[in-house]
Amino acid sequence: MRLKLNILFLILLAYFFVGIFLPLSSVLAVGISPGKIEVSNILKNTTQSKTVNIQRDPDNLKGEAVYSVVFKGDYAHYISGSATVVIPDGQQSTNYTFEISPQDAPVGDYQVFLDFIPPAGETTTAKNDNNNQVKIGADILKGMTLTVNVHVTGEELLDYEVSNLQARDTEVGQPIYAGIDVDNQGNVEWRPDQIDFSFVDATDENKIFKATLLADKISITKPGQKQTLNLEIDNILAIGQYYIQAQVYDQDKSVANLSSQNIFSVFPAGTLAQRGELISLTTNKELYVPYEKIKLSANFKNTGEIAANSILITEIYKDNTLQDLQKGEETLVDKGENAELTQIFSLAEEGIYTFSAVVEYGSKITATKTITVQVKNAASFWTSAWGLSVILGLVIFFILIGVLLYRYLRNKRLDNYPLVTIPIKKNRMFRHWIFGIFLFMVVSFGIMSFIFMNSQADDVSTSTTVGNVDPAVDSIYISSSAGGGVDSYGSGIVLLSGTTKTVHVNGVVSDNNGKANIANTAITVIFYRSGATGGADCSADNNDCYQVSGASCTLADATDTTRTYTCPLLLQFYADATDSGAYSAQNWLAKVIVTDTNAATGNSTHGGVEVNSLTALTIPSTVDYGSLALNETTTDANNVEKTIFQAGNSTADVNVSSSASMVCSSGSIPVGNQTWALTDVAHGSGTVLSGTPTDTNLGVTIRTSDITNTSQILYWGIQIPVSGVGGSCGGTTYISAIAG
Structure with a gap:
């Protein structure tokens, strides 16, 4: 018994050290925007770049989310891009850019898929107390699949659209x-x-x-x-x-x-002061080998009131000696906006390097920030921090083993152990002149008094000498930040899977009667799909009509006759897409109405912006079959129902696959023993699961209700082998959201 306790303690201790010394990660992948890309009339031997936005679950933003990117299909070699993409800690989404280059492809149509796959966690098994029952469950690895349709042509095609002119203060x-x-x-x-x-x-x-x-x-x-x-x-x-x-x-x-x-x-010069701040300076790593690419990133915020061309300038020092000067690309940063300014370079020699960086913006520069990195030839694993950590762990581990064995052999008993302002021409007419002047003054005074008293008695006459002028909407911007004086969505608004996206409608309103004629609650914004019923007079609906007014908007004095405004809109994940699909000929418009204190109004409508399609689903995390007997097959009575909910604004399907058998305490269950179905049927009537991603044609339709979401059920079945398996069985099933 004492020996069993010692062994149990050692197992727990081993798990403890694994938790300390091995990195753990947990990733939930739920959406991609857009879910499908159409590349029309590309010339062979040319290259086009495309960007998609990948997203994880809004409730799981802790830690980095690392995805492997796998190009699939017979023409996958036409696609190139990074093999991994990372969503930073605390963020729900990030962009991934790849290139399409059909090389010497004949004229024709081609299709390629990009799978974004999170890392699989370890699947553990444990002994089942009932030797005649097998306990079975599969973790669901949730990813997303991008469909790329390419049409290769041999003719040059000039086709472009120019729109949306704007200028900044x-x-x-x-x-x-x-x-x-x-x-x-x-x-x-x-x-x-x-x-x-x-x-x-x-x-x-x-x-x-x-x-x-x-x-x-x-x-x-x-x-x-x-x-x-x-x-x-x-x-x-x-x-x-x-x-x-x-x-x-x-x-x-x-x-x-x-x-x-x-x-x-x-x-006037100086009215819009140029101000900026270099918030942070980071590198993608701390340790590099000679000639390895170093990515230096500066987080710069334009805190002034005017857009500024900004550039990252870095001095590179080694042993306090200037080695090189790097200048990045010039980037226009709007007021109030943050921008990531980057440089990519390499260093040939080993040593400790200090990067001293500033951001030059307009005619000013920020304060300096520094960061240090080391360039060193690749070292043995056992001399690295990880290796030393593992060695230390093993030393402690074996010391504890020795203590335990010593106590066991010596005392033969282990009770317990603690383990954290004229000339007057004189003549005879003088007195007459004086009398005449006096009489004239009396009469004039009487007339003026009469007019004055009548005007005082008529207050209405006085108050209408200045008429009320209608207020005006001078500018409208659809921006990613409050107060932004530029349109931020030239490539369309990317919604967020399963949650809301904050979009700001900003601008300037004026009233020639004075800014005091514009109250703090004077603004109304209607953001609507151009084809929505009623147009700007639409009824509020999360699919196609958003309204905000009154205290929800913030106004601030600008000049004697103008005020700035900013109104936040919370767009739901199922707001109608206009970049493709049923509403591709439409766009989203923003109408702004200003009402003065005399109830006079003015309005204007923004030229429009697209809302991009978002393929996203909420997918369960496990398939738990429970305990089944050897040779038992699930039926329509005990198969596993998994509900998949809409989390985007496009019809979506799922691909399913599994790359390996379920591993049991003893033996294993082949991938083909699992089946899936769109209806409630027994195992034998389902589609056999395989290692090849298969589109289920699940068809989770677009949500149209502000109350009820749309969903579909995927049914899972399994057959237990006749013999050779026992205990608990675990495996991983890959389910990815794909455009329907």
Whole structure:
């Protein structure tokens, strides 16, 4: 008995050391946006980049979530990208970018899949007390699958869309920053040859100022890419408010005539102070080998009131001697926004290096931050921190073993052990003149008194000498941050699986009667799908119509006649997608209404933004068959029902597979002994589970009710072998969400 206790103690101790010295991770994968990518008319031997957003469960954000990325299908070699992707600690989602390059592929259609797979946890087994029963369960490994459909063509196709002109507030002496969205739907690179800008004075439309940008100042948009061109224009404007217009030219032809309803302001120098903060400086690792790529990341926040071009500048020191100077790419950071500025470089020699970094923004730089890394040739595992940790653990482990054996052999008994302001022309008429003047003054005084008293008696006449002017909505921006003075969603709004996404509608409202005429509760925002019933007069509905007003919006004084506003909207995960599907010809609009203290109103509507499709499901974590006898087969009475719920805004299916047999205390159960079905049937009527991911065509439809979610049941069955298995059995079944 004492020996059994000692052995039990050693097992518990072993588990204790495993918990300390071995890294553990737990990942829940629940969604991808978009779930399907269509690459039309790509030229062979060209490359297009695509980006998707992968998401995990909103209730499981602790720790990093690491996914393996596996390219599958007969044409998987047309895809390239990182083999792993990481969702950082505390975040629900991250972007993954990959490249499509069909090489010498013949003209035709191709399909490739990308699986995002979390690491599998250990499956443990334990003895079952009933030798005639087998206890069986499978952990569900939850991932997501991206479908990529590619059409290869041999002809060049120039196809693009230019839209959404906007300009940001600026100062005298600072550039004008304008933005234009470009969606290159063709298969060749494109950029405008020229853009002519007109700036119209908002107080006098006859005053128009012009500027031109040529191609060398305009970024190229690659095939299949959708981006916002950040355009820097020399400031030719005086202090005031302006509308912006743009004529876009390609091959000497006008291809787009854009205008913005948003007013932007040019303030005196210093009104919009440039301020910024380098919040953190990090590297992807601490220890590198010579020539290994080092990624240096700076988290920079623009805390000023104007957008600024920002660049990371790093001095590299070794032994207090400057070795190199690195400059990153220039990035436009809007006011209030955070940006990750990065540099990638390598170091050839071993040693301890210090990176001293600042961010240059506009005409200013931030305070310096430093970080130290080591470059060293790869060392033996046993001289690394992990190796030393394992050695220490083993030493302690064996010491404890020795103590226990000593006590056992010496005392033969183990009771217990503690284990943490004229000239007067003189003439005879003088007195007459004096009398006349006096009489004139009396009469004038009487008339003026009469008018004055009548005006005092008529208060209404006095109060209407200045008429009320309707207020106006000067600008509207759909932004990712409160107060952001730029549209943030040129590539569409990405919703969050199973939870809400906060989107901010910001801008400026004005009233020529004075800012006091705009109360704190003056703003109403209607954010709606363009085809929603009633349009802007739609009824609130989480699928297609969101409304916010009153105290939910925040207003602040800007000038004597203007106030800024910001209104947060909480978009549900099932808000209608407009990038594809049934509403692909539509978009989402934001109408802003301002009401003054005299109940007069003004309104304006934003040009529109897309809501992207999101393929996401809530998938159970286990399949527990309970205890079954040898040779027993589940029936429609005792099969396992697993309900899968909608967590996105697109119809979704699941792929199922298992790569290995269930391992039992003794023996194993083959993968093919499990079956799945869409209806409640016995094991023999189901589809045999295999190692190849199989689309179940489950069809979890789009949620349309604000009360009830949509779901589907997946039925699981199993057959226990006639003999050769016993105790508890465990395994892993891979279930991934895929566009339906």
